[in-house]
Amino acid sequence: GAVVSQHPSRVICKSGTSVKIECRSLDFQATTMFWYRQFPKQSLMLMATSNEGSKATYEQGVEKDKFLINHASLTLSTLTVTSAHPEDSSFYICSAWEASGADTQYFGPGTRLTVL
């Protein structure tokens, strides 16, 4: 199946710093990528939809100025958590939708963010 990578897989940072997470589709073009967040014992919650070449669409309650998304190419989307706080500690997972029309999302391996 198609492969989606994320980098880094794990990051620990101090409160107030910014963290960038990369999501790459390795063997297909993805016009649309999604960013999800999962807190312990909870399900995945959609944060935003990232479209190549246009602004991301954020879900209600997700601060667009805090979670900056850039989808600069058909294979790369980045999520930057600005001025991170301990409550932002979570498992961030991206997924990519193959542009050829296959009705399947491919999930990245996730990034575990811990804010001290």
Add this chain to the structure above:
Amino acid sequence: QKEVEQNSGPLSVPEGAIASLNCTYSDRGSQSFFWYRQYSGKSPELIMSIYSNGDKEDGRFTAQLNKASQYVSLLIRDSQPSDSATYLCAVNRDSGYALNFGKGTSLLVTP
């Protein structure tokens, strides 16, 4: 808020038995339904997708969809200890590609 509901479990079944996982959803406009398996600390892995009413079989897995009842289920035959994981039901949102996930059912297959 569109909802996807699952029994959190844990559901415990002996090795070799059939595990039955259930999911209900609230959005009648949903067209695509998915079952994902998630191991602790890992991202979800697609098990099955189903789009039409009825059954869809893939190896030991069978997905069942009933749109009138807004119900989707997953059967796992000949359950193995390696099947022990959290199973997430996901439904497409707003006729698009983003997904609403249930909270997942924890499955434990005992040797």
